[in-house]
Amino acid sequence: MGLVATGCAGAGSFTDGGGDSVTIALVSNSQMTDAISLSHRFESENPGVKLRFVTLSENEARAKITASVSTGGGEFDVVMISNYETKMWAQNGWLVNLTPYMSADPDYDANDFIPTLKDALSYQGSMYSAPFYGESSFLMYNKKMFADAGVSLPAKPTWPQVAEAAKKLNRGKVSGICLRGKPGWGEVLAPLDTVINAFGGRWFDEKWNAQLTSPQVKDAVRFYVDTVRRYGEPGASSSGFQECGNLLSQGQTAMWYDATSAVSVLESPDTSTIAGNVGYAQAPSMAKGDNGWLYTWSLGIPSSSKKKDGAWKFIQWMTDKKYIKTVADQLGASHVPPGSRLSTYDLPAYKQVSQAFAEPTLSAMKAANQSKPSLEPVPYTGVQFLAIPEFQDLGTRVSQQISAAIAGQISVDDALTQSQTYAEAVGNTYKNER
Structure with a gap:
């Protein structure tokens, strides 16, 4: 999709905020659309600040926001980024330190943020973006389908146990499992990287030697590709988050890891035929446990913004406890942005809708360790990504190889041999810096 400028500031170029308007770049996900629908409340409470929203698809958002912030373009006063960008950009001086703003308002309570997220968005002890929602990963499954087939899973399954269940439930038009296969470092590599971690693999050793043809990585990738090809959804090489979500919610697959x-x-009766009948299990293990990833969409202020105070007022509003309660009251508890604040899970309305998934969600997020994603030492941080600038390109290239293997166009060995070449080129640049 193209750029879509919305909000209360009237028509005009998104690069020309004018006056006291604050220009905000958001990813066009449903929770962000909810924020826009409630933004009139912010403007009524802050009559001196007008809002202009620029909503973009995820891939566009990364490209446009990165280009603007890295060059000091100044188009945006608030940007939606993640724990992939925050520390790197803070180190580069591209983001405003938000801790002084947070500390000036005792009601804001930054200590209420889930600790692993707070750490993931901090650099040298200060937060440089504020989490809007957070997530880890777990296994989701159709409880009725499992019961009807006489199949069960432990709360902490291993990957072979998941594959065996997928084999038993793979019947006719219903696949045993849905796993992402779509190219993209934020698509197929997100779940696959946690499988690599589980099998004891890593992208690089501590001296930046590429490890994508190691026995552990080969075993993990072969397992993933074989499982989705044998028991997974049709057209898996083009399936991403949305496609798998649709399949599970409509009863067309038995399991989904994401x-x-x-x-x-899955839990909204408006979008799901299995709402209230979904089971949740911990991210599957192998040699390593606690393999859930850690991700957050967060809000930061580019250093180039000329409206930093107004930008902070908006971030404060959208990431505050009071906003979460407002969403629950005005839009319903199922619309609450999850996984950012501990207090969210104490809201009576959210407790009611989250009984099945609140505990596994919080447990997964608290256990995720960006600093130690694998069994062996690594020179990078990140669970389902590598927090290095080169990963956007490296991950995309590798993901294309994996997706081709899922499509049956190349073998896993060939995919990893080519991927190893890409990784070696990146690793060599870091060796030369030592």
């Missing part, structure tokens, strides 16, 4: 944020789709 983001904890999927509960907003």
